[in-house]
Amino acid sequence: MKKKFDFAKYAPIFALVILFILSSFASPYFFQFKNITNILRQSSYTGIIGLGMTFVIISGGIDLSVGSLVALVGGIVILLLNYFGGDPMAITWAILMGLCLGLIMGSFNGLIVTKGKIAPFIATLGTMSIFRSLTLYISSAGEFRSASDAYPAIGSGYFLNLPIPVWVFFGMAIIFHVILNNTRYGRYVCAVGANEKVAVYSAIKIDRVKIMTYALTGFAVAVSSIMLSSRMNSLSSSNAGVFYELDAIAAVVIGGTSMSGGSGTIMGTVIGAIILGMINNMLNMVGVSPYLQGTVKGLVIIFAVLVQYKRKNN
Amino acid sequence: MDNINLEVDHGEVFGIIGENGAGKSTLIKIFSGIYQATSGELSLEGQAIEVKNPIMAKKLGIATVPQEFNLIGTLTVFENIFLGNEIRKGMLLDKAAMKQRTTQLLNELNSKISPDTLVDELSVAEKQIVEIAKALVYDSKLLIMDEPTTVLTGEETDVLFSRMRSLKEKGVSILFISHKLKEIREICDRFMVLRDGKQISTDMAGEVDEHEMARRMVGRELTQVFPAKTVPQDEPALEVKNVEVAGAVYGVDFRLAKGEVLGIAGLMGSGQTELAEAIMGIEKMKNGEVMVLGRSVHIRTPRQAVEEKIAYLSDDRQGKGIVVNFNIPSNITLISLKKYARGLINKSKEQKSARKFVDRFGIRAASLDYELQYLSGGNQQKVYLSKWMDTQPEVLILNEPTRGIDVNAKSEIYHFVQSLAESGIACLVISSELEEIIGLCSRVLVMQAGNITGELTGEDINEETIMLYATGLQNTGQTDGATIQ
Numbered sequence: 001m002k003k004k005f006d007f008a009k010y011a012p013i014f015a016l017v018i019l020f021i022l023s024s025f026a027s028p029y030f031f032q033f034k035n036i037t038n039i040l041r042q043s044s045y046t047g048i049i050g051l052g053m054t055f056v057i058i059s060g061g062i063d064l065s066v067g068s069l070v071a072l073v074g075g076i077v078i079l080l081l082n083y084f085g086g087d088p089m090a091i092t093w094a095i096l097m098g099l100c101l102g103l104i105m106g107s108f109n110g111l112i113v114t115k116g117k118i119a120p121f122i123a124t125l126g127t128m129s130i131f132r133s134l135t136l137y138i139s140s141a142g143e144f145r146s147a148s149d150a151y152p153a154i155g156s157g158y159f160l161n162l163p164i165p166v167w168v169f170f171g172m173a174i175i176f177h178v179i180l181n182n183t184r185y186g187r188y189v190c191a192v193g194a195n196e197k198v199a200v201y202s203a204i205k206i207d208r209v210k211i212m213t214y215a216l217t218g219f220a221v222a223v224s225s226i227m228l229s230s231r232m233n234s235l236s237s238s239n240a241g242v243f244y245e246l247d248a249i250a251a252v253v254i255g256g257t258s259m260s261g262g263s264g265t266i267m268g269t270v271i272g273a274i275i276l277g278m279i280n281n282m283l284n285m286v287g288v289s290p291y292l293q294g295t296v297k298g299l300v301i302i303f304a305v306l307v308q309y310k311r312k313n314n
Numbered sequence: 315m316d317n318i319n320l321e322v323d324h325g326e327v328f329g330i331i332g333e334n335g336a337g338k339s340t341l342i343k344i345f346s347g348i349y350q351a352t353s354g355e356l357s358l359e360g361q362a363i364e365v366k367n368p369i370m371a372k373k374l375g376i377a378t379v380p381q382e383f384n385l386i387g388t389l390t391v392f393e394n395i396f397l398g399n400e401i402r403k404g405m406l407l408d409k410a411a412m413k414q415r416t417t418q419l420l421n422e423l424n425s426k427i428s429p430d431t432l433v434d435e436l437s438v439a440e441k442q443i444v445e446i447a448k449a450l451v452y453d454s455k456l457l458i459m460d461e462p463t464t465v466l467t468g469e470e471t472d473v474l475f476s477r478m479r480s481l482k483e484k485g486v487s488i489l490f491i492s493h494k495l496k497e498i499r500e501i502c503d504r505f506m507v508l509r510d511g512k513q514i515s516t517d518m519a520g521e522v523d524e525h526e527m528a529r530r531m532v533g534r535e536l537t538q539v540f541p542a543k544t545v546p547q548d549e550p551a552l553e554v555k556n557v558e559v560a561g562a563v564y565g566v567d568f569r570l571a572k573g574e575v576l577g578i579a580g581l582m583g584s585g586q587t588e589l590a591e592a593i594m595g596i597e598k599m600k601n602g603e604v605m606v607l608g609r610s611v612h613i614r615t616p617r618q619a620v621e622e623k624i625a626y627l628s629d630d631r632q633g634k635g636i637v638v639n640f641n642i643p644s645n646i647t648l649i650s651l652k653k654y655a656r657g658l659i660n661k662s663k664e665q666k667s668a669r670k671f672v673d674r675f676g677i678r679a680a681s682l683d684y685e686l687q688y689l690s691g692g693n694q695q696k697v698y699l700s701k702w703m704d705t706q707p708e709v710l711i712l713n714e715p716t717r718g719i720d721v722n723a724k725s726e727i728y729h730f731v732q733s734l735a736e737s738g739i740a741c742l743v744i745s746s747e748l749e750e751i752i753g754l755c756s757r758v759l760v761m762q763a764g765n766i767t768g769e770l771t772g773e774d775i776n777e778e779t780i781m782l783y784a785t786g787l788q789n790t791g792q793t794d795g796a797t798i799q
Contacts, residue, residue, distance in 0.1 A: 182658040184651045191648060194637045201596065201626070201634040202648045202701075203616035262639055 070241030106218015155231030692723025
């Protein structure tokens with residue numbers, strides 16, 4: 001009943017491989033190194049957020065506010081940057097403060113969910129609106145423009161031929177993977193998501209565990225936002241991060257993490273994010289209308305959940 | 315499962331007993347259409363039948379009262395009874411007809427529950443009546459009851475039995491599955507013993523005594539179910555003074571010595587669970603003082619209780635005790651995880667510790683990696699016990715420690731408790747099974763309506779005396795004595 005080869009468990013990897021093969025047939029340009037690194041870069045923005053989201057979803061929650069938070073944090077980092085001057089020291093400070101802001105806003109989500117006892121969907125729906133509106137207010141619905149020459153070096157920079165955001169994505173993935181699988185905290189997250197009552201009775205401080213999942217997500221959002229805003233050295237208050245929450249959640253779900261909580265993997269989320277990036281890339285290359293791309297993405301998400309459901313019933 | 319033959323007469327109550335994993339559940343799932351038999355045949359009233367799915371079973375007149383209730387709490391009684399089988403008038407629901415039929419069904423079961431009550435507002439026993447009524451709405455010929463008395467008190471069980479007898483008179487046949495051998499003798503005409511998927515025997519229930527039943531279930535002579543009682547030490551381990559919990563416990567005092575096995579008896583819902591959970595820092599303690607090993611402690615969270623060396627096995631193993639999709643080591647180390655982690659969890663240390671408990675408590679699983687959901691109730695309970703023993707407690711509180719586990723595993727748990735007591739751990743056993751309290755404890759407190767009404771030792775620890783206190787008859791000015799009816 002147990003040792004049989006569990007196809008569903010490796011389904012994301014198979015999907016990735018199949019997609020990879022399909023894509024290389026679909027377009028001769030797909031296999032070019034530049035295209036591959038492009039896909040990885042595109043995946044990394046929502047992928048980084050997905051890493052945090054994996055924790056939130058495993059613990060039984062959801063965070064819809066991440067897209068708006070991308071805009072808020074990115075905007076404020078650029079404002080700080082301009083205020084401090086724009087030299088490397090100023091950039092460091094602005095980034096540190098941006099990361100703190102992400103942590104704080106994430107914790108704020110966590111506090112509403114735990115201490116306020118409001119369903120995560122509703123709580124973060126509320127903050128999603130709040131974060132976006134604050135961003136629009138601060139910028140008068142315009143664009144945040146950085147005056148720094150050095151800031152773009154982060155988002156557009158390369159290290160060993162790979163874009164920096166990709167390195168950051170993979171680096172964070174490894175750290176988050178270790179946190180989830182090899183630390184007390186990771187074990188507690190799974191326990192809380194699997195059965196909250198059992199966690200309470202097992203002397204686990206569940207509020208703290210849950211708040212930290214949102215804080216981690218807020219942190220990941222801040223990182224993603226810095227990558228994104230530094231790439232363009234500017235950020236649109238109305239467009240930045242729109243629908244990122246959906247892509248991040250989709251990456252988590254495609255990666256096999258159960259929406260009902262209790263189990264999931266960081267590895268899966270990484271693959272999920274890359275699958276999404278690859279689909280976008282392939283559809284662009286073969287010239288599918290951008291308006292139809294959402295349909296394909298939607299079908300992939302539904303299929304992923306279907307496989308998950310089948311797995312649970314076998 | 316292999317080669318099982320059984321025949322149930324009209325109006326017969328037929329018992330099925332066996333250890334967990336003996337095949338009882340599989341057998342009834344074949345009757346109710348959830349599983350298909352690979353060979354063999356079923357017939358009903360002389361007609362060969364095929365039961366391909368649960369709906370077919372219901373239409374044929376085979377109804378199951380499940381162990382875990384399948385009722386929807388936010389719907390009313392009649393809505394639950396007719397769920398999926400609604401009476402309609404044209405496009406609309408005929409609520410009047412459904413209510414009337416519900417009242418009629420409940421009357422037949424001698425119950426006064428109103429069809430309009432929300433199921434959430436019913437007691438466990440009442441919910442069970444609703445389940446039975448739901449089963450009978452299809453005009454059932456065969457009613458399958460899977461451990462229906464596990465959640466009932468003694469009195470409620472008596473009421474259930476009288477209802478079963480009246481169904482019997484109407485010609486309904488009942489398959490009755492239970493762990494409680496005494497009940498098999500009391501209510502069944504005949505019974506069958508299953509072991510490892512095989513039919514061991516079928517006999518008249520009156521002709522076989524409980525000891526023999528147990529022997530057949532286990533397949534060998536049971537070495538004494540209860541071990542010899544240990545003698546407590548003098549030193550107090552846990553002292554509880556004037557503990558109050560709003561709406562549940564009204565001023566409870568007791569003292570538990572090192573190495574003592576102290577029982578708390580009483581009808582279910584008399585405040586035992588709230589008392590234990592207040593000590594653990596789960597329920598809010600309105601008033602009172604707790605001392606551990608002579609020191610006054612203030613426990614407001616379970617974590618503080620763990621630090622004060624108190625352990626608590628709740629009565630709801632799957633709901634509050636173990637994580638069913640975690641494997642054995644992850645469950646065992648969940649509370650004491652700090653021991654295994656210096657930054658990162660040392661998984662080989664975890665495995666080693668789990669292996670130790672698997673050997674110590676005889677946990678049967680093919681691999682440590684098995685998720686708890688694949689283990690039997692008895693083995694789950696042993697993992698649950700290991701989980702708390704890994705915190706090295708001085709005080710061990712066990713709430714219904716053997717609920718839903720088979721005779722053999724029960725006996726093992728009793729031996730563990732006794733040997734833990736011998737090693738100096740103070741054990742508090744809360745149980746509504748009198749036999750367990752009597753066999754295990756050297757001193758017994760009886761709770762009734764949130765108070766301790768009596769303290770019994772020695773010869774006084776017997777069913778009659780406990781029941782006198784549990785129903786409030788033997789207490790000063792607490793009751794008018796009507797509750798015993």
